[in-house]
Amino acid sequence: MFAGYYKKTREERLAILREYAGLTDEELAALQAEGALPFETANHMIENMIGTFQVPLGLGLNMVMNGKEYAVPMATEEPSVIAAMSSASKLIARSGGMVATSSGRLMTGQIAVYGVPDFERAKMAIAEQQATLIDAANAAYPSLIKRGGGAREIVVREIETAQEKLLVVHLYVETREAMGANMINTMVEALAPEIERLTSGTAEMKILSNLTDMATATATCTIPANLLLSKNMGGEEVRDRIVRAFAFSDADIYRAATHNKGIMNGVDAILLAFGNDVRSISAAAHAYAAKDGRYRPMSSWAVNGAGDLVGELTLPMPVATVGGSIAISPLATLAQKIAKVENAEELAMLAVSVGLAQNLAALKALVTEGIQRGHMSLQAKSTAISAGATGAEIDMVAEKMLAAGQINLSFAKEIIKQNGGT
Numbered sequence: 001m002f003a004g005y006y007k008k009t010r011e012e013r014l015a016i017l018r019e020y021a022g023l024t025d026e027e028l029a030a031l032q033a034e035g036a037l038p039f040e041t042a043n044h045m046i047e048n049m050i051g052t053f054q055v056p057l058g059l060g061l062n063m064v065m066n067g068k069e070y071a072v073p074m075a076t077e078e079p080s081v082i083a084a085m086s087s088a089s090k091l092i093a094r095s096g097g098m099v100a101t102s103s104g105r106l107m108t109g110q111i112a113v114y115g116v117p118d119f120e121r122a123k124m125a126i127a128e129q130q131a132t133l134i135d136a137a138n139a140a141y142p143s144l145i146k147r148g149g150g151a152r153e154i155v156v157r158e159i160e161t162a163q164e165k166l167l168v169v170h171l172y173v174e175t176r177e178a179m180g181a182n183m184i185n186t187m188v189e190a191l192a193p194e195i196e197r198l199t200s201g202t203a204e205m206k207i208l209s210n211l212t213d214m215a216t217a218t219a220t221c222t223i224p225a226n227l228l229l230s231k232n233m234g235g236e237e238v239r240d241r242i243v244r245a246f247a248f249s250d251a252d253i254y255r256a257a258t259h260n261k262g263i264m265n266g267v268d269a270i271l272l273a274f275g276n277d278v279r280s281i282s283a284a285a286h287a288y289a290a291k292d293g294r295y296r297p298m299s300s301w302a303v304n305g306a307g308d309l310v311g312e313l314t315l316p317m318p319v320a321t322v323g324g325s326i327a328i329s330p331l332a333t334l335a336q337k338i339a340k341v342e343n344a345e346e347l348a349m350l351a352v353s354v355g356l357a358q359n360l361a362a363l364k365a366l367v368t369e370g371i372q373r374g375h376m377s378l379q380a381k382s383t384a385i386s387a388g389a390t391g392a393e394i395d396m397v398a399e400k401m402l403a404a405g406q407i408n409l410s411f412a413k414e415i416i417k418q419n420g421g422t
């Protein structure tokens with residue numbers, strides 16, 4: 001039924017799908033609703049395109065980073081993420097705001113060379129030819145030089161696999177405003193024949209590494225304990241509980257995974273809104289969290305000499321303001337304008353700052369009132385809509401569920417029925 005699907009027009013694809021899945025007129029209409037991303041463009045972005053998928057886009061507010069205020073576009077389907085980011089950012093702004101730095105932006109390419117007869121000779125040959133190899137890499141992508149970027153350094157590693165020892169050549173490239181995956185892949189493929197000649201091995205694999213540890217951004221915040229005061233807990237107690245929560249995640253991988261998921265709630269949301277490759281950034285962040293040989297929390301929380309709570313987050317941030325499909329995605333370019341972000345380095349620092357604010361919000365809620373209270377008010381609305389509530393009915397059903405402490409589909413349906421709905 002799907003033979004040659006990729007060659008069909010969108011209308012033909014929808015007709016086939018309609019028959020295959022037994023779609024109703026209403027379901028078909030959902031696929032036919034065009035959003036900000038034109039079908040024509042989307043059809044050139046992926047294969048077998050049938051429609052565009054929408055996620056709510058909101059503004060994370062109150063973020064102050066390096067003295068500049070930001071309204072941060074965030075795309076997420078999860079309730080509470082934006083509210084949490086905005087409330088933690090407000091607290092951090094009252095404490096002087098986020099301080100963010102960047103390590104610079106060198107992306108990494110890898111060439112894996114198998115069957116090298118003499119490792120020491122191979123390493124020496126590459127070291128001697130470093131300048132020529134860098135020139136060859138640059139010759140494969142000359143426009144990057146014109147933009148002030150280009151290949152910068154070659155480092156050789158030895159890796160012991162379960163089967164053999166191999167030589168891995170790392171090429172570090174300054175990719176300017178681009179993430180650089182295609183740029184780097186072009187360069188490492190171009191270098192491979194010369195690397196084979198110098199090492200007498202076979203370059204079986206040439207691709208970028210998503211662990212971009214030469215392109216990191218760091219955010220820190222310092223919050224006086226008295227500002228952490230919550231309804232039924234003193235600020236110092238909240239501070240100490242947050243530090244204990246960090247220690248828990250540092251000692252337990254089950255907790256670390258959730259700690260880090262909370263950080264990525266914010267990081268993914270901002271970078272999805274900016275049209276970035278969130279899979280690449282997630283891969284980088286989780287690999288970096290395990291760089292010590294053990295999966296650990298991405299952020300750290302401690303108390304300084306003055307008794308303030310100090311949070312810090314460093315993540316690899318292979319973000320971009322150009323390249324991929326950013327320029328053709330109308331909302332991605334709009335995000336840059338709304339956030340007033342001028343370059344990829346600023347975006348990297350902003351994303352890490354959002355991640356740290358998100359982390360603070362989650363930890364503070366967890367160690368005080370628990371995460372459910374804030375979560376559930378928005379969750380109640382989604383549940384009410386899922387149960388069929390519309391218009392003013394949504395808030396009414398949500399409030400009744402919250403008051404009863406019962407947020408589930410069957411209760412929502414019961415409320416709608418009691419109020420004369422279907």
Ligand code: NDP
Pocket residue numbers: 143144147175176177178179180181182183184208210277280320322323324325
């Ligand atoms: P592109 O291949 O789109 O290259 C960047 C483009 O941006 C180039 O055409 C470049 O123009 C242009 N450009 C304009 N201004 C600038 C500037 N100031 N600095 C740099 N470039 C500029 O994207 P990338 O190489 O960044 O690759 C990213 C894409 O690769 C993403 O879509 C990603 O999903 C995908 N990808 C990811 C992989 C992974 O993560 N493992 C693997 C493979 C692909 P010019 O050519 O004139 O220099």
